[in-house]
Amino acid sequence: MRQISDTAIILAIAAVGAVIATLIGFPAPFLTGPAAAVSLAGVAGARLTLPMPLVNFALIMIGMSIGTGVTPEVIDTARQWPASFIVLALSLVVIMIATSRYLMRAHGYDRNTALLSAAPGHLSYVLSLSSDLDADIRKVSIVQSIRVLAITLIIPVAITAMGGSTSLPSTALATMEPLAIALIFVASLAAGMLFKKLQVPAALLIGGMVISTFTHLTGIVSGVMPNWLQMPAFLVMGAMIGSRFSGVTPQMLKSSVAAGFAITVLATALAGAFAAIIAISLGLPMTQVLIAFVPGGVEAMVAMAVLLDVDPAFVAAHHVMRLFILTALVPLLLGRQKKPQT
Incomplete structure (x- = not known):
């Protein structure tokens, strides 16, 4: 019963954030509004968590949404991806070296x-190495959380400034039948569980996407x-991002917030420079490549796309x-130093 109450509270806060963001015209309000509102509530002292079944549902829904947009034309352009x-x-190498030196x-x-702290992603992996x-x-935890939140809030504004759109895609196209949605969801859940066993990053989201x-490609x-x-899936995603600040006091933030925002701005600027190289050389939309290169959370950035x-x-x-690159890169840059035995 307590978990239901806690879930209702965090979703209510997220919904208020979405409404406020919509009213003031903030970009991508169903993602950014909940993330900001739940973050503020967490710093104010609220203990906010989301049940994993709800988070998993949202991840699969977002993955399924991605799959509907994969066309034969998209597959054809995949030949350009290796260079990218x-x-x-x-x-990633440049970002880690530059931002870590700044922090030092x-x-x-x-x-x-x-x-x-400078690792541009793979939070759970980074924290396990920290131990x-x-x-x-x-x-490390606070700086990394600030990175995810800041990029979630900054990128929609940047895209809007570049003349892009940050509203939900039009539903002028025909929507899937409820039965088809239900069947794909069940299959996506099964695929996601399999990917989890294989330790594929963002397994449930990838399962829904696959x-x-x-x-859709086969015409089924x-x-x-x-x-x-x-x-609702975007709202839950935003709430999940914001919930990372649950229990973080203003005192705890004081020493890390400036560092977190500074390296986020630096990392985003560097990612943008490399994205511009790919966008120009391969003739791809800058907004698309920027979203692919910025070091935000996997699920959040895919939802943003x-x-x-x-x-x-x-x-x-x-x-x-x-994430795969960071799995090898982070230990390589750290070397083989271990915590001294006491």
Whole structure:
């Protein structure tokens, strides 16, 4: 009963955030509004968590939404992705070196704490490494959470400034039948569980994307996801991002917030420079490549791609590849230092 009450509270806060963001005309309000509102509530002292079944439902829904937009034309352009992956890997190296050095020089972080705080993604992996190294786990956690929240809020504004759209895609196209949605959901859940066992990043989201893509490309199913399912999924995603600040006091934030926002701005600027190289050389839309290169959360950035009505398959592929690259890159930069035994 307590969990139901807590869930109702966080969803109510998220909904208020979405309404306020919509009223003031903030970009991507169903994602950014809940993220900001729940973050503020968490810093104010509220203990906010979401039940994993609800989060998993939202992830699958967003994955299914992506699959409806994967067309034969999208598959045809996939031949350009390897070159983009190479530039993405280079950008991650530059981002980690530049931002970690900034943290050491401007904020006095030790080497390990700086490198782990600078890692542009893979939060759970980074925190597990922190426990084995002589690093300040609290600083790493807060800085990484600020990165995800800040990029979620900054990118829609940047895209709007560039003349892009950040509203939900039009439902002028035919929507999927309820039975088709239910069947794809069940298949997506099964695929997601399999991917989890195989340790695929963002397994449930990828599961929804794979099943939905297959059924649409083969013509088994047609139509897009209705907004009445997409909007709650984005709201839950925003609430999940904001819930990372639950229990974080203003005192805890004081020493890390400036560092977190500074490296987020620096990382975003560097990612944007590398994205511009790919956009120009491959003739791809800058908004699409920017969303694929910025170091935000995988699920949040893929959801953003749906909201921005750009190629979500391109974005998803790059963010999943980013996690695989970081799996090798972070230990490589850290070296083999272990926490001293006491």
